[in-house]
Amino acid sequence: MTEQLTRSAYAGTLPLLVERVDGVAVFTLHRPERRNAIDLETACLLSTALDELDESDDLRAAVLTGSPTLFSAGMDLKAFAATGQRPVDEHRGGFGIVGRPPRKPIIAAVEGPALGGGFEIALACDLIVAGEGATFGLPEVKRGLVASGGGMLRLPRRIPRNLATEAVLTGRPLTATRCAELGLVNRVVPDGGARAAAQALAAEIALNAPLAVQASKVVMAESALWPEDEQFARQELLIEPVRSSQDAREGARAFAEKRPPRWQGR
Structure with missing residues (x-):
């Protein structure tokens, strides 16, 4: 059964959709007009949703996903230019997750590009399930920036350091297949199947104590x-x-x- 959270903050069309599916929370980034880039509002909504996940007796695990063809382009640069606000939540840090991920297991279900902060969001999750066409990259150095949302910290812990260094210093993206070979991605599935596969994995975890x-x-x-x-x-x-x-x-x-x-x- 799929149930929308009843909290009033989730009423209307918002950039984060939250569902409960058989003890698993499913968080969907929903900003197609911004390539699912994260602004401050979205970061705060995700942080609140993760608080609810950790506090709920009924939820045992979570899935974080984007649209069927795009996970996330990372930070919303247009919103930052307009408001000067970075997408940093005071409790959970950048993008509402990278500073303090949830206590309960969370799985990233990635379709299409997960770039910059989008990749860092996936790295903040415990497991990653990806569609065959998914790509993962930290292109910040190509734009005069650095991957300060956890990319430089987490990637060397998840794949060999020399390969993580190459990915960061070149800004070149990695395919889902390559990430699976390196042990970063748990499962590669046909395009369009990442969410279902991630939910199945989360449901398996949710059966345990x-x-x-x-x-x-x-x-x-x-x-x-x-x-x-x-x-x-x-x-x-x-x-x-x-x-x-x-x-x-x-x-x-x-x-x-x-x-x-x-x-x-x-």
């Missing part, structure tokens, strides 16, 4: 910066509450009773 999923995401994201001799101790601080949770006991009971678990998030 929410506390365990969220703790696993935090450990994998943060452990790269932990000193090696502290990694297990720091991990324990995050996973012990999961181990002692009601969901952990429910998982064991469900396994013994050969039935699907009924997660409570507690």
